[in-house]
Amino acid sequence: MTSTRSAVQTLDQEFVFPTYARAPVVFVRGEGVFLFDENGKQYLDFLSGIAVNALGHNHPRIVSTITDQARKILHVCNLYHNEYQAALAQTLCRLSGLDSVFFCNSGTEAVEAALKAARIRAYRNSNGQANPKVEVVALLDSFHGRTCGALSLTGQEKYRKPFEPLIPGVHFIPRNDIDALHAAVTDKTCAVILEPIQGESGIQVLDAAFLKAARAACDDHNAMLVFDEVQCGLGRTGKFFAFQHTDVQPDLVAVAKPLGLGIPMGALLGVKKVREDLALGTHGSTFGGGPLACRVSLEFFQIMEEQGLLEKVASQGQYFSGRLAELRARHPAVQEIRGKGLMIGMQLSSSGKEIVRQMLDRGYVINCANETVLRFLPPYLIEREHIDRLIDALDQVLPH
Numbered sequence: 001m002t003s004t005r006s007a008v009q010t011l012d013q014e015f016v017f018p019t020y021a022r023a024p025v026v027f028v029r030g031e032g033v034f035l036f037d038e039n040g041k042q043y044l045d046f047l048s049g050i051a052v053n054a055l056g057h058n059h060p061r062i063v064s065t066i067t068d069q070a071r072k073i074l075h076v077c078n079l080y081h082n083e084y085q086a087a088l089a090q091t092l093c094r095l096s097g098l099d100s101v102f103f104c105n106s107g108t109e110a111v112e113a114a115l116k117a118a119r120i121r122a123y124r125n126s127n128g129q130a131n132p133k134v135e136v137v138a139l140l141d142s143f144h145g146r147t148c149g150a151l152s153l154t155g156q157e158k159y160r161k162p163f164e165p166l167i168p169g170v171h172f173i174p175r176n177d178i179d180a181l182h183a184a185v186t187d188k189t190c191a192v193i194l195e196p197i198q199g200e201s202g203i204q205v206l207d208a209a210f211l212k213a214a215r216a217a218c219d220d221h222n223a224m225l226v227f228d229e230v231q232c233g234l235g236r237t238g239k240f241f242a243f244q245h246t247d248v249q250p251d252l253v254a255v256a257k258p259l260g261l262g263i264p265m266g267a268l269l270g271v272k273k274v275r276e277d278l279a280l281g282t283h284g285s286t287f288g289g290g291p292l293a294c295r296v297s298l299e300f301f302q303i304m305e306e307q308g309l310l311e312k313v314a315s316q317g318q319y320f321s322g323r324l325a326e327l328r329a330r331h332p333a334v335q336e337i338r339g340k341g342l343m344i345g346m347q348l349s350s351s352g353k354e355i356v357r358q359m360l361d362r363g364y365v366i367n368c369a370n371e372t373v374l375r376f377l378p379p380y381l382i383e384r385e386h387i388d389r390l391i392d393a394l395d396q397v398l399p400h
């Protein structure tokens with residue numbers, strides 16, 4: 001199979017639906033925080049496959065876990081037990097303070113499971129009558145995924161419009177607007193869904209007071225508080241869950257991205273009462289919670305805990321944000337630095353696309369969210385020397 005760039009691009013153009021605007025690079029190998037293209041050019045990875053490769057690339061313990069498991073057994077369907085699923089569920093519950101887990105294959109699927117979990121409670125109590133509690137409150141500028149359910153909760157016109165009508169009864173409110181929250185949440189609300197740090201809309205950190213108000217509104221109206229931690233969860237902010245920076249405890253949490261470190265995997269975590277709702281036969285997945293993904297994920301959490309990586313994420317994040325703030329002082333196009341841990345956005349006054357392209361030319365993988373925000377999601381193993389190199393390159397590329 002040929003791997004030259006132009007051959008790959010030609011095949012892609014002919015045979016793959018054109019849903020992505022891809023940069024003209026073919027990555028063929030990774031090593032730690034570095035990526036290599038088909039010509040052997042080295043890149044520093046400050047994107048981690050959009051928050052997936054939390055331990056970088058080719059991690060020796062993850063490679064040996066995967067190869068060992070491949071020799072044993074790759075797939076066991078959910079009609080039987082495998083050795084790792086329940087142990088991983090126990091770990092996720094210990095780390096989150098929640099009680100039960102449903103395993104799936106992506107962030108979108110975890111959000112879908114949350115929507116179903118929120119919907120079914122009132123149905124079970126409605127004696128076969130129309131479900132009175134089907135409305136959801138979500139945020140403008142949110143992103144929860146691309147299936148029709150998750151898209152229905154996503155407050156961005158550009159993604160929704162071509163597919164409307166979507167699921168009715170979803171009310172979108174501005175982030176951090178407590179008055180709008182109080183007006184939107186009623187007894188018909190089954191769920192309020194929030195990303196504690198919005199990723200796709202350009203790294204927007206929600207106020208702790210807003211999360212607290214959402215908790216109270218859900219309690220007042222018997223609705224589920226759902227946190228979508230698909231992008232901000234699992235160590236990225238310096239805590240295992242972004243909500244742990246506050247004292248708010250959700251009913252449901254969706255996670256994915258780094259959960260399987262590149263083996264596709266998602267999970268919905270829920271409090272005890274959800275066990276009655278997601279009961280026998282209410283939901284399922286052929287691949288969800290398979291032995292390969294679960295074993296890799298257990299190894300991920302073991303490495304995180306053994307090596308104190310949460311502390312490392314917090315301290316490298318602080319250093320990184322400080323260095324980015326220095327650029328703000330020198331470049332008027334930089335308006336704000338936002339984020340927590342190693343989930344950082346640089347708000348620009350105009351499009352960041354050309355900067356992303358120029359950084360790629362120089363051997364740095366970064367990304368632009370919501371048009372004007374440079375997004376940095378490096379592996380948790382990033383060192384200060386790598387951050388310094390990125391800062392020097394950005395200093396040259398940002399307009400003076």
Ligand SMILES: Cc1ncc(COP(=O)(O)O)c(C=O)c1O
Binds near residue numbers: 195
């Ligand atoms: C907050 C959030 N939720 C859900 C999703 C969808 O996840 P996936 O692409 O794994 O389906 C994403 C993806 O970027 C996300 O950032």
